[in-house]
Amino acid sequence: MGRGLLACARRGSRGLDRALRRRLCRVVLRAFRRKRAAHASARARIVNVLSLARIAAIRADPARCTRPLEPSPVDRTRPFLPEDQTQLYYTPGYRLLNFEQRLRYNQLFALRVNEYIMMLERDFVEPVLRSVRARAAQFGSAALVEALAAMREEEARHYEAFAALNRQCEPAAYAGSDHWFMRLKPYERLSLRAMQAGARWLPFALWIIIAMEESSIGLATAMLRAGETALGPLDLHFLAVHREHAKDEARHIHVDVHLVRACVHTLPRPWRRVNARLFLGFMRDMTAPKADGTGARVVRRLLVEHPELAAHEAELISGLVALRDDADFQHSVFNRRLNPLAFALFDEEPALADLGRVLKAYERSAADF
Structure with a gap:
């Protein structure tokens, strides 16, 4: 037992x-x-970041640099962008437009995109890069300063290329000014000046620059892959200008990474938190189309040319404003596939842990906290 x-x-x-x-x-x-x-x-x-020596070697190869293009007639019967690169495409109001109206909206919005790139190049990138030069020299290297100088020269040429393209498309509209849609408000100009003046200690603009430059490469890539769209094939000259622009930007984004690490990562932690807060505020504003913004100006220009749509103005504009909460639109603007270097830099900054509240496509894994 x-x-x-x-x-x-x-x-x-x-x-x-x-x-x-x-x-x-x-x-x-x-x-x-x-x-x-x-x-x-x-x-x-x-992500692999090119060394400054490699960047210099690529810059020395003419085939891998943006080259000036001879003026060429623009085909007004063709779209200038893939439809999903426009704002109205993501709104219910887009269904109200017939083929002719969609085509014209596409062309007008493409001109606005060019103006946006021009504004970025001259009014944003150039002054900021000029302001951070001393910090780049102090915490970076002579090679970084050299890359920065070359980048500034190239950005100036980009501006002229897009200005010339817009004049080819709409000679009358751009006869007296390079800006038809991108008219900055006084407070926006004041914000830009403040950002430029304080860039040595508030270089958060470098995060913005790399995100925008990567997006311009993504746009060129989407244009090259577009093929036959619902509105027809893209205009070849418009496509060529964006393709050439992307060549320089493919190097610039790597220079941007070196600049962020020299100018932002070397700041004291409290200053990095301040920069992160300012960056979040700027991106929140940038990703929210407004009733009086540049996208709305494009729509209102379309209504001038197609007055039969005038009765739908309120619906079209409200649709644009609603895009601030539209997941598909927000993901089309910034995402990890489109902005791998920018998102990798965001991952490196603890103060940007809550960036996903502003950039809907940004997620940081628990392992990163």
Whole structure:
């Protein structure tokens, strides 16, 4: 009897041991899988940044640099952009437009895109790069200063290329000014001046620059891949100008990374938090189309040319404003596939941990916190 009870106890103990071992194995296995997933996520977010020496070598190759294009007639029967690169495409109001109206909206919005790039190049990038030069020299290297100088020269040429393209498309509209849609309000100009003046200690604009320059490369890539769209094939000259622009920008984004690491990462932590707050505010404003913004001006110009749409003005404009909360539109503007270097830099900055509240496509894994 006693031996039987002892045997039962031993069998029960062995069964309990097996249960504990199985449970322990499951716990360890789950932990291993989480760790492996975190490592996989980290590997997916690793991007290769070109060295300054490599950037200089590429810049020395004319085939990999933006070249000036001879003026060429623009085909007004063709779209200038893929439809999904326009704002109205993501609104219910787009269905109100017939083929002719969609085509004209596409062309007008493309001119606005060119103006936006021009504004970025001359009114934003150039003054900011000029302001951070001293900090780049102090915390970077002579090679970085050289790359910065070359970048500034190239940006000036980009401005002229897009200005010439817009004049080819709409000679009358651009006869007296390079800006038809991008008319900055006084407070916007004041904000730009303040940002430029304080760029040495508030270089958060560098985060904006790399995101915008990567987006311009993404636009050129989308144009090259567009092929036959619902509105027809893209105008070849418009496509060529954006393709050439992307050549320089493909180098510039790597210079941007070196600048961020020299000018932002070397700031004291409190100053980095200040820069992060300012960056979040700027991006919140940038990703929210407004009723009196440049996108709305494009729509209102369309209504001038197609007065039969005038009765739908309120619906079209309200649709644009609603894009601030539209997931598809927000993901089309900035995302990790489109902006890999920018998002990698955001990952490196602890003060940008809540960036996903502003950029809807930005997610940071728990392993990054």
